[in-house]
Amino acid sequence: MLSIGAVLTELQAEFPEVTISKIRFLEAERLVEPQRTPSGYRKFTGADVERLAYVLRMQRDHYLPLRVIREHLAALDRGEAPPALPGPGAALDEPLDVSEGVITPGPSAAGPRLGRAELLAAAGITDVQLLEWESYGLVTPEPDGGFDGEMLQVARLVAELGRFGLEPRHLRAVKAAADREVGLVEQIVAPLRRHRNPQTRAHAAAMARELANLSVRLHAALVQAGLRARPGL
Template sequence: MLNILREEFPEVTISKIRFLEAEGLIEPQRTPSGYRKFTPRDVERLGHVLRMQRDHYLPLKAIREYLDAVERGERPAAPLVGRQSGPPPRDEVTVSRLGRAELLAAAGVDEAELTAWESYGLVAPLPDGHYDARLVRIARLVSELGRHGIEPRHLRATKAAADREAGLVEQVVAPLVRHRNPQTRAQAEERTRELADLATGLHSALVELALDLRS
């Protein structure tokens, strides 16, 4: 079962699957000796859960409610997460902010890990105490790096570099942002995304080149 899932989700672990079971996302049968028995239906449901977490950063509660409704024969609208370019359709649910418990569940991390990341400035709540849903992906990446021995304190430079790049992008688009024309402001948003993609690509290319030169 694990090998099947790892074809699409190479980072999945037994502990992750047991966590999802504890959260009620799956209910595998048990053999008389107590071993878990995963059916093809269980594997398919796990795939849906992992895919919705990976692609949409959804909290586990939203995923569970959606999949349960599907299995009851209903046709619910797929829940969405993150900021949308326009108002969502009336039958869709948009999640842009999460509570602390929702962030922990969606990222699959514990309280101690999140507290440590906050102390190093890698994750921070919004002024109202909630968390931007995009932090789910960041939390997962920090967690995966930790499994390879890269601790939060090692990532402070990465966060500082990201802040500097964001500041540079803001300087470039500032003249467009100050315009009252909605079309010009929309161009500013598009330019911001474009520059962010370029900065991310440059960072990735520089890291790959540095590693190749050292090998």
């Protein structure tokens, strides 16, 4: 039986960015269920470590959301073959699920880029709409004029909000808040990114993702709490 610290050490051989808080989050999502001692300490088996490694591998290599990974684990628990993995670029067709509170490296880093016409078709919008969104800084192309998967997701979300009457000018506050959060994360990790040690720079990238995860979860919790405080909402 292993403590959570020993599990972290084993996992970091393959996943140097993993943290104890990430292991606890995956436990909270019931993807792994370690035993507990009478005093409340977690005790992991070798099978628990393999299960965690499987989850992390599916996130890192295939960008799968946790709800899909749950399906894979359920199939394995039943002794069945897990569902087929999506092909390259398939993540572009699935909306981002931030309810899990996890941000993982997505297809934007190395996946297919979209041209302008492809983005318009994939998001179901017009060039006039895209031009307006670009003028507000909501959607930004890469230097080569293409768009990555994250910008496609932004375009889809802006379009969805537009169906409720929210125009780009209404979303300036959302964009400004996101920019402030990015600045805060950058302020924290910048010293690590400038470090000569490659492992320290890799840790900076992992820390940035974890801070982004926490920021998304905090934002969602604050919005939900604010709505509950309003009668009738």
